[in-house]
Amino acid sequence: MSKARTLAKDATVFGEKVTPLCTKCWRQQNTEGQLKIDERDREEQLLERCAQVGRGTASCTSPSSPMEANAFRVAGLILRSKFPDEASRLLAASQDYFDINPDELVETAEALRRSWVPGLPRFRDLLSVKLTQGAR
Numbered sequence: 001m002s003k004a005r006t007l008a009k010d011a012t013v014f015g016e017k018v019t020p021l022c023t024k025c026w027r028q029q030n031t032e033g034q035l036k037i038d039e040r041d042r043e044e045q046l047l048e049r050c051a052q053v054g055r056g057t058a059s060c061t062s063p064s065s066p067m068e069a070n071a072f073r074v075a076g077l078i079l080r081s082k083f084p085d086e087a088s089r090l091l092a093a094s095q096d097y098f099d100i101n102p103d104e105l106v107e108t109a110e111a112l113r114r115s116w117v118p119g120l121p122r123f124r125d126l127l128s129v130k131l132t133q134g135a136r
Ligand SMILES: [Zn+2]
Pocket: 022, 023, 024, 025, 026, 060, 061, 062
């Protein structure tokens, strides 16, 4: 994954300049309109993405936005005690992103305020359900 950094180009998302780890996934998410899909679809997409990265089944673990990177981080923190392996994969994926975009890391409270993650009890419950469903 660190090799992807050589491909990284600066890009703008939510008016902020960010450096994507993986330009392929970044383009997919950001030009196919992550803002066009409704909230419920976005939440489901985020949960599925977190579950795949957590299980190690995602084809690419690079967060494609500050929102996703912060969501991985929060997910990793709230899953740590119950799903330590999944949590460490999520935290590693978000850390790779923050290593090159340190300014994009926000406190959990700020991620909640920006609606980048569902409320924590709900987020934990939904992720736990996803992860106990087993590999798909
Ligand atoms: Zn990718």
